[in-house]
Amino acid sequence: MASKKKKAAKAGAGVFATGKAAASNPYVQRLANDDELRENLRTAYDSARKAYERMSNGKGPAKALLDDKKTQRELKDAAESLRDAANSLRGAKAKKKRRRGGLLTLLLVGGIAALVLSEDLRKKVLDTLFGAEEEFEYTSTTTPSSTGAGATVGSS
Secondary structure (H helix, E strand, O other), X not given: OHHHHHHHHHHHHHHHHHHHHHHHOXXXXXXXXXXXXXXHHHHHHHHHHHHHHHHOXXXXXXXXXXXXXXXXXXXXXXXXXXXHHHHHHHOXXXXXXXXXXXXXXXXXXXXXXXXXXXXXXXXXXXXXXXOOOOOOOOOOOOOOOOOOHHHHHHOO
């Protein structure tokens, strides 16, 4: 009987040591304290489970992956949730989505439209890029003949 008590005490000590090590682990602490991390993991699990159920409905996983939009959406949601959870565990700050590309495109299209529609603006831009256009008057250095061209060719 004493050996059973010793084995039980030894097992209890091992469980206690494992619990103490887990409590001091920063990842376990973050999982216990971070509601957003837990929600991301829960969402990832639910989405993956739904995708698995849709893939195992008898049509075959390849057909479900390639043709079923709901399965693709569930897998995408699971991947996004796992990525967010991993970033949260690593302590990476959430990046804000930038919308500068849309604004830049709008400004570019507006500028091109203004150049196309406004002649004065086009002239200003061309003058700025290539310098002001010089105005000059053309005067010919040759003198026109007083007689017609037919008279000089056939008279000799």
